[in-house]
Amino acid sequence: MSFSTSDRFLIPMTEGSAVDRGWTAATDFKPVAITWHWSGTGTLAECSRLLGGREPLRKGFASAHYGVGRSYREGIDRYVAIDNRSWHAGKNQTVRWDGGLCRDISDKGHRTSIGIETINLGYAQPGLPAEPGWSRADSPHGRWQMRIQPWTEEQIQMMIALGREIVSRWPHIEPRDHHGHHDLCPGYKVDPVGFPFARVLRGIYDDPGIPDVWTPYWTARQRRTALCKLGFDLGDGGLWDAACDRALRSLQASEGLVVNGNWSTFVGWKIHRVVG
Numbered sequence: 001m002s003f004s005t006s007d008r009f010l011i012p013m014t015e016g017s018a019v020d021r022g023w024t025a026a027t028d029f030k031p032v033a034i035t036w037h038w039s040g041t042g043t044l045a046e047c048s049r050l051l052g053g054r055e056p057l058r059k060g061f062a063s064a065h066y067g068v069g070r071s072y073r074e075g076i077d078r079y080v081a082i083d084n085r086s087w088h089a090g091k092n093q094t095v096r097w098d099g100g101l102c103r104d105i106s107d108k109g110h111r112t113s114i115g116i117e118t119i120n121l122g123y124a125q126p127g128l129p130a131e132p133g134w135s136r137a138d139s140p141h142g143r144w145q146m147r148i149q150p151w152t153e154e155q156i157q158m159m160i161a162l163g164r165e166i167v168s169r170w171p172h173i174e175p176r177d178h179h180g181h182h183d184l185c186p187g188y189k190v191d192p193v194g195f196p197f198a199r200v201l202r203g204i205y206d207d208p209g210i211p212d213v214w215t216p217y218w219t220a221r222q223r224r225t226a227l228c229k230l231g232f233d234l235g236d237g238g239l240w241d242a243a244c245d246r247a248l249r250s251l252q253a254s255e256g257l258v259v260n261g262n263w264s265t266f267v268g269w270k271i272h273r274v275v276g
């Protein structure tokens with residue numbers, strides 16, 4: 001494996017930049033989670049122009065700690081050191097890093113978690129047709145059937161290496177402390193639906209026993225099957241309907257999760273032992 005992490009787009013700690021110094025007392029001056037994103041860009045250079053450096057296009061609005069390219073040639077760009085905070089989540093955030101209710105600003109992603117942008121176009125839409133091999137995954141609310149650009153093998157290896165580096169600095173961050181942007185901001189963001197969480201986390205923690213609580217629930221059909229195994233009477237239709245929505249909300253309520261009808265990493269962790 002041969003790639004480098006570049007600091008050429010590091011954001012200066014100056015007023016007006018989307019970066020804050022240090023972590024806060026609310027989290028014992030440490031990040032408590034890692035939030036994975038997709039960039040919605042085709043290249044790392046494009047992502048870095050948007051988020052990183054001295055005069056990014058989104059200066060003062062958004063940043064991230066890292067951008068992970070799609071190839072070793074692109075490598076990784078660091079925008080913010082992990083001892084500081086990047087502005088990568090918080091807008092329209094209703095759920096916090098542990099699946100609980102986001103109560104105030106101290107629970108926001110930009111105050112609690114490390115934000116990693118992975119270079120990925122996201123989902124097929126008008127003007128961006130799916131290519132052969134794109135994954136099928138449905139939106140967290142279950143009503144959109146999406147085709148997702150897969151992450152590349154080199155990118156997965158870089159994400160694993162980066163994750164190891166972060167966890168060696170902050171060893172209290174465990175597999176359950178990783179989630180996607182949509183887990184925090186359901187209804188506002190869908191990234192990174194279809195992300196290879198199990199592979200990346202098994203690599204970071206060198207533990208093939210980490211359960212895959214994501215892939216088995218990518219589609220509405222899979223989620224419906226899981227809910228049926230949990231005792232909900234939903235039939236075996238493929239699409240997400242009002243009965244599925246009610247069942248998911250009921251499950252969220254009984255598991256102590258925020259009741260919002262959105263399938264999340266937190267739901268996956270709650271049910272995998274039963275559903276398998």
Ligand SMILES: [Zn+2]
Nearest residue numbers: 037038181191
């Ligand atoms: Zn995002």
